[in-house]
Amino acid sequence: MRFLLLLAVYALVDAHPQLPGADKPPPPATVRGRVTDAATGRPVRMARVVLAPSERSTRAPERYSRTAEDGSYEFKAVPAGRFVLTASKARYVTLQYGQKLPASGGIVIDLAPGRLLERVDVALPRAAAIAGRITDELGEPLERASVAAMRIGFSARGRELVTAASAVTNDAGEYRISQLQPGDYYVVASERSEGFGSEPDADLGFLKTAHPANADIAGARRVPIRDGQDATGIDITMLPARSANISGRVITGNGLPAANVMLVLQSVDSGPGSGLGSETRSASDGTFVLPQVISGRYELHARLNKQPNEGAILPLVMTGDDVTGWTVPLTAGGRITGRVVPPERAAPASPSDLDIGAIPTSETLVFGTGFGGPVRDDWTFDWDFLLGNRIIRPSTLPAGWYLQAVKRGETDITDTPIVFTGAEVVRDVEIVLTTETTSVVGTALGPTGVAATDYTVVAFADDNTKWAPWSRFIKTARPDDAGQFRIEGLPAGRYRIAAVDKVENFQWLDREFLQRLRPDATSLSIQLGQSATVTLKVVQR
Secondary structure (H helix, E strand, O other): HHHHHHHHHHHHHHHHOOOOOOOOOOOEEEEEEEEEEEOOEEEEOOOOOEEEEEOOOOOOOOEEEOOOOOOOOEEEEEEEEEEEEEEEEEOOOOOOOOOOOOOOOOOEEEEEEOOOEEOOOOEOOOOOEEEEEOOOOOEOOOOOEEEEEEEEEEEEEEEEEEEEEEEEEOOOOOEEEEEEEEEEEEEEEEEOOOOOOHHHHOOEEOOOOOOEEEEOOHHOEEEEEEOOEEEEOOOEEOOOOOOOEEEEEEEEEOEEEOOOEEEEEEEEOOOOOOOOEEEEEEEOOOOEEEEEEOEEEEEEEEEEOOOEEEEEEEEEEOOOOOEEEEEEEOOEEEEEEEEEOOOOOOOOHHHHOOOOEEEEEEOOOOOOOOOEEOOOOEEEEEEEEOEEEEEEEEEEOOOOOEEEEEOOOOOEEOOOEEEEEOEEEEEEEEEEHHHHHHHHEEEEOOOOEEEEOOOOEEEOOOHHOOOOOOOOEEEEEOEEEEEEEEEOOOOOEEEEEEEEEOOOHHHHHHHHHHHHHHHHHHEEEEEEOOOOEEEEEOOOO
């Protein structure tokens, strides 16, 4: 009887396995579009299309597809989330959806459950190549030389020479750099690739040389690339380098020889005539040798991987003469102590939810020193081993929290780098957070007065003394696929704001760019707690 009763119960459960709608997965989305030739509008067949999550929170694998004869592609059964779409093919410039330049940002695709998103189209411009031959001053070919196509670009430090693409020469000294977009390039050859090397790699005999045979960017000849047309015969005769040795001794803070210290020599410049990095370790008696260092501006970064940490950052200019007897004194670096002041009226949060750092603002990669650290449970912090120029910035804060100010006593140091050259201690620093912020939302109109969906908004302080790398007074935004943008977190003040059709990443940190943009930008004043709504006209650049 009991057995029959259990069977009846199981039958009832099996008949109603799940309540309607309970734990039902959201319907997937679909993305469709075409890839075309930017110049002719013709379809690009067999282009590779990649749909990838734009955020870690979007738990979805990358998806791949190829375009059909008519240039079309389709992704079905896509989970909800935020994605970027990239199209590529040989002899074309690789672009994301919404990109107009490879160095600019694309448009993030926001997929709601069940959404059908069509016309996610990408127009690929034709790519070109630069080819030529690298020889020494006697016409002999240089094998395995590194050749870079460089252009005036932008980074977090502002305007600088950046590498667009590179190649390595074969045994005949020949090279070919492909996948180049239209523009003007400096072609620069070096005996080996950028970066650090060990002592055996340091037998360098040539300067970094620009086409045709220049160690100074002022005398170099630019190579124009237009309409996907290759530039050939771009030869470089490399210039002999005056190399020299650097030798000396590393000592600890108490004056003792420092053994097994990692020494990294970094070039400050990237263009022709600049040096190349190298690395070594100090011997048991603290001595070291960096051989065959070519002329250029450098920084020597040292770190003793031993508790307590010690290190050094020292500038150096090499002119072809040996540097001997150089003493590299290690230091424990600087310290910053203080507390975080959380917002008075905010949802409860833990100090472990914060990620605040002392960010380097120097010209080189800061090797082997501290970058800030955790915030304790009582909201205090004590960060040590800091060298170089640092500015305090949060990288992660609880939702709705913003940086209001960084104070040292009564002095506001929010936008003033702190310089650490030795064992400086900066005490009683307050990092004040707030839930009050500013927001600017709006749309932009194209040349014909129709709402635009592809542009970049640049908001920048009216006061040009605030135009600097790491500035809080410069922010950018891209529109969503409905054409609306939002900028949050600007400090209160007077601003100019503009929608630009084409802008490279970090170009907004360039003072010349902002100065040219100012006359076409809309004036805007905004206070904490205020939200402004604007309609902009897209500026054609």
